[in-house]
Amino acid sequence: NAGVMQNPRHLVRRRGQEARLRCSPMKGHSHVYWYRQLPEEGLKFMVYLQKENIIDESGMPKERFSAEFPKEGPSILRIQQVVRGDSAAYFCASSLAGPNNEQFFGPGTRLTVL
């Protein structure tokens, strides 16, 4: 059973470009979470999604960031017009439906903005 898959593992963008990060949850998991890890810091919650629904986006910056989890295909975290401060590791986690289920983390996408 494959774990949570994220791609790309490394992404380099110039300021003003768009970054698109993909996350495929574990088989059977319908809940996806995105976290951001700035250098030498812990992970910060960004958004929680179920298929075709955003459940909690309280950690998402108000501008330039969006997330989706379509009925078919991976979850996408999109960052428009990237700035140097967006450079970070972005981790996706997935879980089964229902409360108190363990979140399984992917290997992360390391975004570098030049």
Next chain:
Amino acid sequence: GDSVTQMEGPVTLSEEAFLTINCTYTATGYPSLFWYVQYPGEGLQLLLKATKADDKGSNKGFEATYRKETTSFHLEKGSVQVSDSAVYFCALSPSSGGAQKLVFGQGTRLTINP
């Protein structure tokens, strides 16, 4: 809001030494508590967890006890190995219903020398 504070690192120990990494939390209600480990270049892996007061989580020789009276969840291991070198994160899941987003501490980098 909810928060987690970890002992600052980095921590460097010799093999077979005793390990303690302190973790305290602030939360309303009765959160679940977790320790995650992150090896270089990888995502987070759940190390252990406790869901109610006085529970002890344990795995791979690591232990942590949920202490509600001191709002703490310190990680301990009696004899560390070189392979334990990693970054350790303490985290909580709020007790309120809805999204089970995790709140992380800043992480403690542990290096074990042979």
